Amino acid sequence: MSGSPIKVVVGKPGLDGHDRGAKVVARTLVEAGMEVVYLGLRQTPESIVAAALEEDADVIGLSVLSGAHMTHFKRVRALMEEKGLGDRLLTGGGIIPTKDQETLAALGVGRLFGPGDDPDAIVDYIRDWVREHPREDAV
């Protein structure tokens, strides 16, 4: 891998209680050489996007297990557009039915991963996406 490390903000929106999944993913990304800003539990879409903005993250990763994925992903994506982060990747994981994934994809949300997916698949996906979407200098 060349260039600077990919920077990812990982957070867990909503009130549901544990963040094991999000931490596992965060660790996997760190082991793959990425710089991961871990936000922890009980984030709001606003706090996640505000953090990603200050961190100049290339990627936002959400872990949503509560079933409220439609709300959270939609809201985060909308805020990203609003705050000028529309050129960054929004991805994440949870138990998300294919038809919901399709709806979200149409809104600009990237690939979403389920509990059965190989964590390395996330790494590859993020790397490929960032390579294919070089960031512009201009704000």
Next chain:
Amino acid sequence: MGTDNVRIDDLSNLSAGVAPALAEGLWTSFWAGDRRACARLISKVENEPNAIPAIREHLAGKLGHAIRIGVTGPPGVGTSTLCSAIALGLADRQHRVGVIAVDPSSPFTGGAFMGDRVRMDKFVGDDRIFMRSLASREGRGGLSPSTPSVADVIEAFGMDRILIETVGVGQAELDVMNTADLVVLVLQPITGDAIQSMKAGIIEAADLIVVNKSDLPGADTVLQSLRFVYSLGSAKSGKAPPLLAVSAQQTEGIEELVDTIEQLSTSIVQSGRHQELRQMRLVEEIKSGIVDELWQRYLRQSDAERVIEEAAKQLVASGGSAYKFVREMCSKIQLTVDPKANA
């Protein structure tokens, strides 16, 4: 090993101007207070070291007033929680606050896990505070080499108090002493006997010592051993720094802590110490800037890199002295200084 004589006073190819130009729009947004532009500029500084000189030229004139406060201590003592409380306290005292949290990069993968925001979530979206996580990168467990420039960007953005949080007893603590105007050392009750094993230097260099988690038993013991250490005369100025017991979690003692930081800030400005520290850092910066510049010019006019490689190989075999080789190399460089320049 013949390098022909080279002249590094040749001004035909100065490094200035080699740095990639930044989009004009980025600066316009930055000066207009766009946080996204500030974030982007910090990434530039982190990712493109050769863009730093040009960036700093833009920032010049906007720097020199912020107080940079290093907050450091052994892992787990609560520096993140404490920085969050200090940042809010300073913001409530009408300051605009930058927070730089430095976390170690893995030397094996280059990745970094940066968890400071978990404890710093009280001010997301607060316009008075700008927070940024930095991986230490090639700073190997110490501060990221770009940290001072990142602080410059944040200062020029309008922040007049900048907290630099580092965790770990070791290189990071020593680095922070060379970057910050004030050093706050954070300890906790159960690290009582860790005081003995702390890196020489940090105890002496601390301007303020905070014993966090004073809601737990044992804080008094730590305070006592600190008083003992200082009674032996191990302070920078011969005078023991203020010692405070606080609980970041229960926000106890935080007001007093922030007031103390304010007093120390005022006093280093009034005594001229702040300017003196700035001056010392500038001297170092200029020296290393000259070394870099001359080295780059030298490389552009010779194949020194290859010659050195070759020489090292021979020295390993022969057991010869590197310094003899250095003198030989240097004797082939003509360094002339315009006598008028030294007037």
